[in-house]
Amino acid sequence: MEEIEVPQYFICPISLQIMRDPVTAITGITYDRESIEQWLFDNKNSTCPVSKQLLPRDSDLTPNHTLRRLIQAWCTQNAALGIVRIPTPKPPLHKIQVLKLLKDLHNHKSLVQLELLAAENERNKKCLLEAGVPRAMIIFIINCYRKAQIQKGLHEALSILQFVKIPKNEWPQLVKDHDQTLDSLTWILCHEEMENSIAVKSHVVLLLKKIINKGDTCHVLERLKPEFFEAMVKILRHGVTQQGTSAALHVLLSASSSTRNRIMMVEAGVVHEVVEIELGAPEKRVTELTLAILFHLCCCANGRAKFLSHEGAIAVVTERILKVSAAVDDRAVFVLAMVAKFSGTKVVLQEMLKMGSMAKLCMVVQADRAKYLKDKAMEVLKEHSEVWTDSLCFPHSSFRAYVRY
Template sequence: MDNIEVPEYFICPISLQIMKDPVTAITGITYDRQSIERWLFETNNTTCPVSKQPLPRASDLTPNTTLRRLIQGWCTLNAANGVDRIPTPKLPLGKFHAINLIRDLYQPDLQIETLIKLEGLAIENDRNRVFLVEAGLAKALTSFIISCYDQRQMNGLEEALSLFYLVRASLSQSPGPLTENDEIFDSLVWALGGDCLPDNVVVKSHAAYALRVVVQKANPGLVERLKPEFFKSISRFLRAENSNISQQGKTSLLHALLDACPWGRNRVTMVESGAVFDLIEVELRSPDHKKTTELVLGVLCHLCSCPDGRAQLVNHTAGIGAVTRPILKVSLTADDRAVSIIWLIAKYCGTKRVLEEMVRVGTVAKLCMVMQANCAVHLKEKAKEILRTNYDVWNDYSPVSEVASSLTRFILFN
């Protein structure tokens, strides 16, 4: 094989290998299908690799059957020299085939069989996943999951949630709202609580991820009207030790809470459901999980914009300590959120007891360190404002360390 000269036009410009399924793009350049689809669908490029002309991923790739037959004939002639024959490629998923399959998902007697076919196609490649989403898979899946909930019927639910997870990237990038039916929230919460499914840890993780995507992509009017039971259920799943929800699943639930926070009504409802206490407990149980810490602090930062949210945080025996610990230990995002929470607490709940607690758990020392570290300017300004405003109280508090007191004095007066 090494001594055989391969015709140049048999070689894919991307992989530099003999093409197995040559297709021609709208720019007139021929590539191996696997290579150009990876270029378009996995790496999200929108230009032709050779001509540099625009090449939208929705554009057709025309099979070059003449070239494929030439390559197959050449391979057969050179089989004695170690060249493998290239089989006729499998017909790729077409847009109309995808639409017809998704229509079958609405037929009760075809649903399970169709879900299995769709899952197999989604596993194959990114191109299939994009086509399925563009053909309306999201609406069909949410409709199926809701019907399972309405009938309290688990058959097919595992496959539907797995398929939802497989196409997650394409769903996140799809324009427009994912659903107009608010029953999807109750349906996914029900799936999270189902213990009769096989391998329920995986199923629940998929349900949690679906919930995250639905909150992110649903009609904003639906998200704004989320029920108190929704937030209570998520809080219950997050704090439960034996809920069979993986760390990845809990991360998805925290994302869902964070995406629901921009609406003031949701923040009030979350506070009333006891979410502040539950989030602090989640952080205390996962002190070394970076993403969990960032998300918990993100939600707490929103909830502390409410007076009752701040009151709940300072009334938790480990509340201020849980917010203080991550500063300068986790990430810049965690620093930003934690300092913002402390700023809110110090400004609106800065009683003598709270300020003394900040000394005891090391908040004052951490704020001083923020002033000396390579932090963003706005963080330093917040830290300085907190220190300056409460300097007299902290300076007179006997347990404060001499180092922290001296550093605070240096920051404020130099």
Template sequence: MDDNIEVPKYFICPISLEIMKDPVTAVSGITYDRESIEHWLYKSNNTICPVTKQPLPRDSDLTPNHTLRRLIKAWCAGNAANGIEPIPSPKPPLSRFYVINLIRDLSFPDLQMKTLQKLEALALENERNRVLMVEAGLGEGLISFIILCYEKRETNGLEEALSLFRLVRTPLGKSRGPLTENDEIIESLMWVLGCDRLHDNVVIKSQAAYALKVIIQKANPRMLESLKPDFFKNILSHIGELGNTCRKGLNSLLCVLLDACPWGRNRVWMVESGAVVDLIEVEIRSPEKKTTELVLGILYHLCSCADARAQLLSHTAGIAVVTRPILKVSSMADDRALSIIWLISKYCGTNEVVEEMLRVGTVAKLCMVMQENCAPHLKENAREILMTHSDVWNDSLSLDVSTLTR
């Protein structure tokens, strides 16, 4: 484009600062290029008009500005000799009715693969399509398809369905439906994780782990209360497998365990399945911010049980693994780590344990928390732990603990 060409101001999108290809007017009265405003609303999750700062709900109408588009099109054609490219014809917005028909086609074996490919192509186009597909029931349709594969012990189309499930990101919407009350959903996804025919397919297993995380997050409390010991044993075995190959899959399964922790019986079964040792090993092998936060969150819940505390202390790296993240990862990790150490200090504070805390640097970290700009409740936890065992630690520290915590 010739630098001397002056583009009319009202042809320019306020977001992209480029000539609009498909101008649409928001409820705030401002006109934007459709691609830019949809990215602002759907992908960036903004709820205000970027120009007027007025509320702009994501589900508000974007009205095509046909008059402005004709003006832009005519101006581009008139300046073609100056290097101005013509704007393409806008693609019609995706129809909800069309998506619903595609979802229905998933129940016909002859149409399944072609339908999955069509749905994936639509989902890849833009965020607006993905939101509309979710609202049309795509998540439920994909779950039904996965259950059907489980019932038939058929893996054809599983990879495509799970990939699409991951792509749309919020496949079950905000509310619980009949599918999140069906125990067969969990059985189906556990089958995918353990399927011999998919033994080497880490991608599919990672996607299945993500789907399981979403289901557990949306599950009816009755479903979470009815989880069996074998469920936790299997999850822990897959954590070991995915921990070495796929971070996303590992974190999804850790989220599953964390969401199941509020139920006491689940915590007991996790402990009996060896979860404490497995989690410590995960943190030793692959420390990373999100993984560390999840591991510490689960360990905090489990350490409400005496058996879990005993397992943690019996591991040679147990206290060290909990101590290491303090002041190094995040405030969430600090909170969870200090809560675990507080439980150990209160219920298992033998001389041997207290000396181990000194040896691996726990006491030093607690002193640092007292001196850093940390949240008041973290300082209070650190102060209480230090004061509880100050008579032991004063003999080994050059600084009087009581002076620091006063």
């Protein structure tokens, strides 16, 4: 292929490959449809890549049939050289076709077809959104919940909701209009026996992340129930996909901003599970999420009690300080500070000393960190100086005198 000279006007300016479905933008530049749609929709650009003129995402892309026929003819002429003829692209998906499939949702084949269309290209996703497919999928899921049946097509319905991107400002109203959405998703998470269980539950958690992290979610967070957090703990314990686990932590972090939710999270066993995740030495972003969750849960007495009941909790939080990121340092220091201040019995303080917590706080004071964080570390060290100043577990003899005064 490299030895064949391809006419320059056959090449897409974005992909630099022969165009399969050439379309002309309102700026007069022709691109391969897949490339320009990815530029506009996936990458969220609003300018023409070549001319740099304004190119709104909802502007028309006109099929260039003449150029496409020229490309096909050229491919046929060069078939002996190994050039494969480019097939004629499918006609654009029409809203009427989508509405016909929606009327036949009781047929599993209709949901499979909708999923295939959603996965095909950005143009289809836009058409499905305009036809009201996301709302129809939510109604389908709620109907499964009302019938208490894991119906065929549930996996496809959840998958479609991942493909079709619902605008941020539409999520709150969508959930308000269908007030059993959260109950339905919780019910699926609690269901033990179903086909494609891991994939289905991963889709559910990713959907929950979208619902809770977009728009005005106060009314959503206020409606969460104990069984919701019990289900989330099972997700963390038994695992879904890596992306699903991260999404579950995002959901729990958002939920932990509410005092009522913190109580339910602690009772459901969230503290134990996030400590267990952290003991597995996860990637940086996961550590930032787990420490942030622990910070919120340790704001309440029950949360600190559960934290201290785990043998590895103090050790793993201490170990993460000055090793991951500034965000982790912040949360870890404040977790240790709350434990020392409100739950600092002699046994607990000795455990902190043994696990190197005091030594790490000393290092924070001496490190290049924000003043408020250094002050917090110093506050803990001064308040409990009698525990560590004469201990062999704390080797910084020069620092002892500094803190005493």
